[in-house]
Amino acid sequence: LERTREIGVMKAVGARNRDVMLLFLIESGLYGLAGGLVGIAFGLGMGKLVEFAATNYLGSELLKASTSPYLILGALAFSFLLGCISGVAPARQAARLNPVQALRYE
Numbered sequence: 001l002e003r004t005r006e007i008g009v010m011k012a013v014g015a016r017n018r019d020v021m022l023l024f025l026i027e028s029g030l031y032g033l034a035g036g037l038v039g040i041a042f043g044l045g046m047g048k049l050v051e052f053a054a055t056n057y058l059g060s061e062l063l064k065a066s067t068s069p070y071l072i073l074g075a076l077a078f079s080f081l082l083g084c085i086s087g088v089a090p091a092r093q094a095a096r097l098n099p100v101q102a103l104r105y106e
Contacts, residue, residue, distance in 0.1 A: 003094070004097065004105040005102060005103060007094050007097050008097065008101075008103035008104075009103065011097070011099035012099045017095040017096070020091070020094050020097075021091040021092065021094070022091075024087055024090060024094050024095075025084050025087050025088070025091050027087070028083045028086060028087025028091070029080045029081070030080075031087075032079045032082050032083015033079055033080045035079055035083070036075055036078070036079025036080065037076070039075070039079070040072055040075055040076070044065070044067060050065065051064055051065040
């Protein structure tokens with residue numbers, strides 16, 4: 001509810017409930033996508049680190065880090081979708097705000 005006044009202004013200038021909800025869903029999806037990008041970068045880095053450690057310290061060539069572009073795209077799509085799903089409840093709550101009460105909120 002930190003953005004209550006902002007939502008009130010949007011609704012006062014003509015934004016419909018659907019518009020507010022869509023805005024919040026896209027924003028939460030982008031947060032999920034950003035988290036997915038960070039997770040993929042971390043996962044790829046850890047995979048290369050394990051491969052390096054196995055090759056240089058254990059002398060084993062058995063562990064090779066390999067990643068499919070489809071796996072990365074699937075992970076990004078999943079993280080975006082999960083972000084959107086987790087944003088449904090806050091988006092519905094924001095869309096239901098009364099613009100007059102939201103503008104008075106401090």
